[in-house]
Amino acid sequence: MFKRLETVERGTPFTIQVDGESATAYHGETLATVLLAMGKIAMGKTFQKHALRGYYCGMGICHECLVELDDGTKVRACQTLAEPWMKIRTDS
Amino acid sequence: MEERDFVVIGAGPAGLRAALTAARMGVDVIVIGEDPHHGGQIFRSLTPPLQTQGHIMELQDHKILDDLQSDLNEVDIHFLNKTIVWGIFDDNVIAFDKSNKSLIKAKKILIAEGAYEGPVAFPGWTLPGVMTLGGIQILLKSQGIIPTGKIIIAGTGPLLFYTASQLIEKGADVKAVLEASSLNQWMRWTMHLLRAPGILGKGIKYLNILRKHHVPVYYSTVPLEAKGSDGLKEVVIAQVDKQWHPMPGTKREMAADLLCLNFGFIPSTQFSHMAGCEHTCDPQIRGWLPKVNSNYETSVEGIHVAGDCTGICGVKKAVLEGELVGNEVARYLGRISGAEADRRLSVLQKKIHCLSWYQHFLRKIYSFRPGLLDLLTDETIICRCEEVNFGMISHLFENNSCSLEEIKLFSRTGMGRCQGRFCYPSLLGIFSKVLSENKVCSQDFTSRIPAKPLPLETLFDLSAHDKSK
Numbered sequence: 130m131f132k133r134l135e136t137v138e139r140g141t142p143f144t145i146q147v148d149g150e151s152a153t154a155y156h157g158e159t160l161a162t163v164l165l166a167m168g169k170i171a172m173g174k175t176f177q178k179h180a181l182r183g184y185y186c187g188m189g190i191c192h193e194c195l196v197e198l199d200d201g202t203k204v205r206a207c208q209t210l211a212e213p214w215m216k217i218r219t220d221s
Numbered sequence: 222m223e224e225r226d227f228v229v230i231g232a233g234p235a236g237l238r239a240a241l242t243a244a245r246m247g248v249d250v251i252v253i254g255e256d257p258h259h260g261g262q263i264f265r266s267l268t269p270p271l272q273t274q275g276h277i278m279e280l281q282d283h284k285i286l287d288d289l290q291s292d293l294n295e296v297d298i299h300f301l302n303k304t305i306v307w308g309i310f311d312d313n314v315i316a317f318d319k320s321n322k323s324l325i326k327a328k329k330i331l332i333a334e335g336a337y338e339g340p341v342a343f344p345g346w347t348l349p350g351v352m353t354l355g356g357i358q359i360l361l362k363s364q365g366i367i368p369t370g371k372i373i374i375a376g377t378g379p380l381l382f383y384t385a386s387q388l389i390e391k392g393a394d395v396k397a398v399l400e401a402s403s404l405n406q407w408m409r410w411t412m413h414l415l416r417a418p419g420i421l422g423k424g425i426k427y428l429n430i431l432r433k434h435h436v437p438v439y440y441s442t443v444p445l446e447a448k449g450s451d452g453l454k455e456v457v458i459a460q461v462d463k464q465w466h467p468m469p470g471t472k473r474e475m476a477a478d479l480l481c482l483n484f485g486f487i488p489s490t491q492f493s494h495m496a497g498c499e500h501t502c503d504p505q506i507r508g509w510l511p512k513v514n515s516n517y518e519t520s521v522e523g524i525h526v527a528g529d530c531t532g533i534c535g536v537k538k539a540v541l542e543g544e545l546v547g548n549e550v551a552r553y554l555g556r557i558s559g560a561e562a563d564r565r566l567s568v569l570q571k572k573i574h575c576l577s578w579y580q581h582f583l584r585k586i587y588s589f590r591p592g593l594l595d596l597l598t599d600e601t602i603i604c605r606c607e608e609v610n611f612g613m614i615s616h617l618f619e620n621n622s623c624s625l626e627e628i629k630l631f632s633r634t635g636m637g638r639c640q641g642r643f644c645y646p647s648l649l650g651i652f653s654k655v656l657s658e659n660k661v662c663s664q665d666f667t668s669r670i671p672a673k674p675l676p677l678e679t680l681f682d683l684s685a686h687d688k689s690k
Contacts, residue, residue, distance in 0.1 A: 134365045134367060138272050139365075165360070170350050170453075176608075185605075188356070190337055191638075192638035
């Protein structure tokens with residue numbers, strides 16, 4: 130779905146857990162980037178109708194890309210930088 | 222509570238220039254911005270530690286950014302990055318989400334919160350894979366990733382061609398650019414640009430890139446529907462007339478993995494509304510504009526506005542407006558003589574006046590055409606957050622002749638996480654059509670705290686902080 134440009138230096142990769150799967154991430158990347166690069170375009174579901182939603186405005190105002198961290202908090206994938214300890218879910 | 226001379230909300234071009242201007246004259250300035258970097262959405266660059274040789278791509282108006290950056294190295298300004306302002310209260314008190322000090326009272330406030338992309342609702346626009354053009358730009362500029370699937374770019378205005386050519390040059394597969402306005406219309410607009418050969422030249426360059434890569438531009442064409450189950454698969458497109466009403470018999474389908482949209486921009490007025498500033502409705506842009514005097518001060522004493530949140534004006538005008546406000550703040554605080562402030566003010570006003578044609582030009586291009594309302598079906602989502610569809614809203618409009626505020630109360634439209642930013646413009650478009658083209662809406666949604674969703678801990682921290690005082 131998305132690929133990382135080779136002209137960008139990304140340092141050492143690390144992994145985060147996405148829906149129980151390992152995903153490659155680099156420091157400086159947002160969760161949205163990690164998800165899009167692994168082919169996940171849907172990032173969560175709506176409260177009422179459980180419709181799939183994904184990255185939309187990219188600047189932190191639409192809140193459509195909310196993903197769930199393992200402590201239950203929801204964060205905007207487009208505004209949150211990936212960290213090695215992260216376990217996220219996109220199916221809630 | 223901490224008291225400061227001058228608080229700037231927004232670290233984009235207008236906010237930065239205002240802060241720099243005031244700080245150079247000895248004003249104590251604090252700038253609050255949500256992003257980790259300075260420069261706003263327009264000057265997004267790779268998020269450190271991501272890096273590349275030079276710029277990831279040619280930035281428009283990069284000279285403005287270079288000037289801002291070199292000035293920032295010389296002047297001492299207090300920045301609060303990655304900080305969300307969530308409220309403005311009486312007596313110029315600002316609340317934000319930093320636990321150790323979360324309230325500031327300011328003698329002067331500049332609201333420079335910019336703008337965001339105007340939503341156009343149509344069946345399927347909530348599907349994953351349908352996103353704003355700004356959204357794809359951010360992925361490219363700040364994250365260095367590009368789509369690998371089939372892309373359709375749709376909407377109106379120069380940003381379509383700019384972004385399409387950027388994506389193409391990075392190797393992305395752009396299948397088509399759909400421009401809602403006609404080619405004739407563009408020819409007429411292009412005449413306005415004869416006074417800005419630089420902009421015109423860039424436009425020609427982007428079109429040449431599209432031509433070289435055989436990417437078709439379909440004028441008078443809009444997306445009617447986005448289709449797919451777990452993500453976008455197909456876009457139904459159709460030709461439109463001058464007012465963008467779809468024409469019968471022109472429908473066809475195109476396979477696509479991404480649909481990137483831009484139908485113009487809406488000035489962000491969340492904070493100026495919250496602060497109680499007077500606004501006027503501009504149905505053409507489906508938004509509101511704060512009323513200002515010649516110093517860009519609003520109807521609330523001590524609160525100024527500058528940049529795109531005063532009307533979409535482009536980066537050149539934004540920095541001049543910022544400079545003007547910085548100058549006025551320095552005058553108010555007695556850091557500059559009245560005569561010197563007057564001299565600077567008059568120079569800046571002249572420069573701003575010289576650029577006002579560009580603001581009118583953008584307003585014309587991005588004016589909302591009622592034909593887009595024909596895309597709505599009863600099931601089409603208007604409010605993405607609360608999942609309110611057009612059927613419910615038109616029922617309320619027609620049967621109860623509701624005001625916008627009543628629509629909000631009855632249907633929850635605008636009460637969700639985006640706080641009405643992505644449904645209000647659609648609602649305003651529907652509202653103007655239902656009433657009559659000329660009737661101007663007199664009331665906006667009430668803008669309430671928090672301006673953005675906030676963890677409850679932030680509020681608990683705040684109360685602990687206040688008790689300790």
